[in-house]
Each structure stands twice: as structure tokens, then as C-alpha cells.
Amino acid sequence: MMTNLFSSFDPSTSLYFPFNWLSTFLWMIFIPLSFWLIPTRSLSFWKKILFTLHKEFKTLLGPKALGSTFIFISLFSLILYNNFLGLFPYIFTSTSHLVMTLTLALPLWLSFMIYGWINNTVHMLAHLVPQGTPPVLMPFMVCIETISNIIRPGTLAVRLAANMIAGHLLMTLLGNTGSSISTSLISFLLITQILLLILESAVAIIQSYVFAILSSLYSSEVT
Template identity: 90%
Template sequence: MMANLFSSFDPSTSLYVPLNWSSTILCMIFIPYSFWLIPTRSSSVWKKILITLHKEFKTLLGPGMLGGTFIFISLFSLILYNNFLGLFPYIFTSTSHLVMTLTLALPLWLSFMIYGWINNTTHMLAHLVPQGTPPLLMPFMVCIETISNIIRPGTLAVRLAANMIAGHLLMTLLGNTGPTIPSSLLMMLLFTQILLLILESAVAIIQSYVFAVLSSLYSSEVT
């Protein structure tokens, strides 16, 4: 029995072994089969999505990042799989936990910063002062730009985790009211839950796309 409402998002709720995190690698079971089976409509649609993402990331990254699109396509696919797996009953949504989202965001941001400050120091210093800034405001702009740069991995991680946990929490709250409401309102509750499930499916796609696009934009600033 849950001690509180947020226990459903706790990765240590199992009895002996914390198997909740095993949902993160479930997508690896399904991916290899797409290379051996006869192409289907779903695999063709997925390939078209990947080609579209490749073209978009290639435009965002520019000519200086050859092969960089595959990093962000893989990141998009990983987050999308985990977001959708979390919509199934009794599967822990790993992307609703800050441990997972910070693990994705922090190494990416740190590698971009190390690469940029070592190879393009002048370019990175120029980013701290926007063009056309008055000389009197330059020290303040440097502080503001530095702080906004430092909190980028945190904002990426919190945005993904908060958006995933908010919808799941609302669905849990509505689901717990089912045994207590009159039978005349059950159909309305069921219809609301279906609408929320559709909304969460859209949020799962949008948040994975936003995470990948923002990461690619951060990387394009250091080249």
C-alpha cells in the first residue's frame, strides 16, 4: 500500500529488488527486430520520422557537426520510448524522475561547454555579451548570461520531469476517486481519463522533441 500519493513515482517501491528502472531498457528489446522483419507500415512511418528529424537537426547544427544528428535522434528515441512506456499500467515512468533526466542533460551540457571553452574560447566569450549592449550594462549582462548558461541542464531536466509527472499525477488523482463517486458519474470520469491519456501521449512526443531540439541548439552555440 502506498504511504502517500508520490510513492507511485518512487523508484524503490518494489519489495526486494528495485526493478522499476528496468523499464528504461525495455525499448532495447523491440528495436533490433525492426532490422530483421519485413518492413511494415509502422516501421516505414518511424523511418520517415527519423529522416525528417535528421534534416531538421542538420539544419540546426550546421555543417560543422558531421554525424551529430545521430546523437540527438537517439536521444529523442530514448526519451520517446520511456515516455510512452510510462503510460502503460504498472510500468515506472523513468523520465519523471530527476535522476534520469539529469543523467541525460548534464553530460550533454558539460561536454558542449568543455568543447566550446577549449576550442572556441573567443566565440564563447562573445556569447556572454549580446550585440549592441551598452558598455554600462556589460558587467550585468555577463552575470545574467553566465547564470542562464549554468542553469540550462537543470531547466532541461526539470521541464521533462515536471511535465511527465504532472499528467500522471492528475490521472492518479482522478483514478483514485473512482470507487467513491456515484455510478452516474463513472462514464464522465472514464471519458475524462481517456482524454487525459490522449493528452499525455501528445505530451510524451512534444517533450522528447523539445528536449532533443534544445540540446541541439545548445550544441550549435559552441561551434
């Protein structure tokens, strides 16, 4: 019996070996598939998704935006692979930890801020005061906009980690009750777990998309 409710999400918890964070690199096994002379249907479908994302990011970033769309497509792919691989049994979900999500969000946000304040200082100062703000409220708006800007990497990281760990925790709690419930309720439990797995698959896609889209929007604001 677990002494801690979140012990199943602890990086030191492992069934066979303690190298849980190595699961972050499992997405690399999909790289050789892209070098096939005749791509499979799944690879062609994935390329269509990436091309659609490229067009969408290009629209959001604009012609003068910082960075390339490939940065955010790679970010989307990395988070999506880790989210999906975490749904398989005995695979550690690295995106459910703030260590992983902050590692992705903080350097991106910091690089955008450094670039914006060095190259577009007037533009960054103008962002602190929304257009049409009364002169009396300008000091308060500067404080509010500064705080909202500073907490952006934290909100990005917490949003992804909290959404991933919430569904996994619910599935873990329901799975642990399987040995103690009656036989007549086992089928109901299995149906519930399958529905939760479908929901978690949708959450994995949505959260990776939201993370990449918000990062691209933060990038477009500094130019």
C-alpha cells in the same frame, strides 16, 4: 490508501519486484524489428519520422556544428520510448525523475561547454555579451548570461520531469477516486481518463522533441 501523494512515483514502490529502473531498458525490445527483411508499416512510418528529424537537426546544427544528428535522434528516441512506456499500467516512468533527466542533460551540456571553451574560447566569450549592449551594462549582462548558461541542464531536466509527472499525478488522483464515486459518474470519469491519456501521449512526443531540439541548439552555439 497512500500516505504520500508522490509514493506512486517512488522508485522503491513496486507491486511485485523492486527492479523498477529496469523499465528504462524496455525500449530494447523494439530493436529486433529493425532487422526485418520486409519492414512493417509502423517501422516504415518510424523511419520516415527519423529521416525528417535528421533533416531538421542537420538544418539547426549546420555544417560546422559539434556532433552528429544521430546523437540527438537517439536521445529523442530514448526519451520518447520511456515516456510512452510509462503510460502503460505497472510500468515505471523513469523520465519523471530528475535522476534520469539530469543523467541525460548534464553530460551533454558539460561536454558542449568543455569543447567550446577549449576550442572556441573567443566565440564563447563573445556569447556572454549580446551584440549592441551598452558598455555600462556589460558586467551585468555577463553575470546574467553566465547564470542562464549554468542553469541550462537543470531547466532541461526539470522541464521534462515536471511535465511527465504532472499528467501522471492527475491521472493517478482521478483513478483513486473511482472506487468512491457514484455509478452515474463512472462513465464521465472514464471519458476524462481517456482524454488525459491522449493528452499525455501528445506531451510525451512534445517533451522528447523539445529536449532533443534544445540540446541541438546548445550544441550549435559552441561552434
